[in-house]
Amino acid sequence: MDLIFRNVRIDDAQPLMDVAVRSGKIIEIAPHISAHAQQEIQGHGNVLIPGFVEGHLHLEKANVMHRKANRSGTLKEAIAVTAELKPTLTRDDILERSTQVLRALVQSGTTHVRAHAEFDPVQGFTGFDGVLELRDRLRDVIDIQVVAFPQEGILKLPGMQAMMVEAMEKGADVVGGIPYNDDSAHEHIDYVFNLAKRYGKDIDLHQDFADNADHMSIEYLARKTLEEGYQGRVCVGHLTSLGAVPPHKQREIIALIREAGISVMCLPATDLHLGARGDSHNVRRTLTPVRALRDGGVNVCLATNNIRNAFTPFGTGDLLNIAQLAIPACHLGGADDQATVLSMLTTSPAKALGLQDYGLAPGKAADLVLLDTRSVGDVILDLPARLMVLKRGKVVATSVCQRSVVF
Incomplete structure (x- = not known):
């Protein structure tokens, strides 16, 4: 031995x-x-x-909140601030900050991470290439799955479809997407599936990130997953809109998500911070309904998303901090509920990431x-x-x- x-x-x-x-x-x-x-x-x-499994993280955007603040705390300003910063981020800068985050992850017991790495016509592949480099450099210390993530959309940006293909050719492990930030959520999902099938890759989408249930596309995604035979190969992050759906309809959607084998990443640090900014009183939690998803047979996980940037101006990379936040926020404090939380950091995200x-x-x-x-x-x-x-x-x-x- x-x-x-x-x-x-x-x-x-x-x-x-x-x-x-x-x-x-x-x-x-x-x-x-x-x-x-x-x-x-x-x-x-x-x-x-x-080891803990970090199922949804943005490495190249971490630790930049001191460069330009999100004064309103809204998702809209977070996207605008980040879009302004991204062209200024150099390769060395990205490698240094991403390495800091990965070091913190390893120190806190994380052995696998799925990193959503961005690119677009303005910033190019600087951040994406940096994350690929770290995946190869640190493969003996932490396993990094790299998601080709089009934060600014695909269909509405000239050249982005070609960039998505190039990202896959560069070695992306997973096809990412963000249906709610494009001209057509359904066409966005269709494109992602076509690309994933072409390269034999899994799919991970930023999905239905809003305080209300308007314009949701999770049902279309679930039916598309079944139609394409992609059960067990699709993840979604956020899915906060599902929390605003009436109970009877929510149960129907959860049953469809379960049938499609879609895993759901709850991102409490970001979603609590950005959500319900328009509520004047009785402010909502604006989280995906973790207990209902879990009880409905969906593979539900907890993840970090962002660390110290316009989307989440705090965080350490320690998943136990995320779990402690989720316990009161998601009503997981009861004895029976607490017993299910550790698996949301270990076996559940391992299943979502396809770790055999x-x-x-x-x-x-x-x-x-x-x-x-x-x-x-x-x-x-x-x-x-x-x-x-x-x-x-x-x-x-x-x-x-x-x-x-x-x-």
Whole structure:
């Protein structure tokens, strides 16, 4: 064995376990493993979980809020401010800030991230190329899926359809989209599906991001997903409009989303900050209905979206902070509800991202986090230190003596 964790908690209903790793894989999990390893780590009853999965993040736009502020706090101004800043962002600037974010993710126990990387005729591919570069450079530390994301739309911008094709040729992992920010949401969705089928890629859309239920296209997307046989290969982020739909209609849409196998990324930090800015009183939460989606059988996840920019002027990259925010905001504080939250940071986004080699089980990749808490049920409540983070069996971050990361 290369490494063995001794006496770690992986399930509150089971005794302490040993977990053995060899060649980047989990080889054995048992109450006592008689074999020895080059490195043996005494867990002292602390919790060991699979690495956190960040399902929706914008790397190249992070940490720029000090350059130009969003004074109104609205989505409209956030888009305008960001559009003004993007042409000024250089390759070195993007690499430096994105690396800062990725370092924070690794330190906090994230082993996989899906990054929505933008491009358009004004800024070109500077940000997108930077994220591709980091994906390749840091593949031994964190797995990065790169989404070809057209923030400014596709159909309404001359040259964007060709740029979408070029992004796929450059090596994008996923086809992105933003139906609500284009001339026709349905035609936008059709284009994204055609491109995804052409390159054999999954789809991830910014979907129905508004306070009200006007002009929603989630039903069209779900039916298109079924028609194209793309069940389990489509994700949506935001979907805040669904929270404004009357209960009977909401149940119908959720059933359709479940049938289509569409995963939903709730982005509470951004959506709480930007939403309901026009409400004068009794201000709405403006979040996708997490509990209704979960109870309706939809694969629902929690993710960060943006960090310290015009869309979200705060954040650290720690998914446990996002989970603590979601617990009151999404009414997940009840005992039964709390028990479902940790999976929204781990197994649920792993499913959404199509990670086949993920999980705390023999044969899976040793992407693991040792936490300074002795109860799995208390992981989110305790905000425990990440004592050790492993990527394919190699230690990539530790806080045992001094918080450090390998890059």
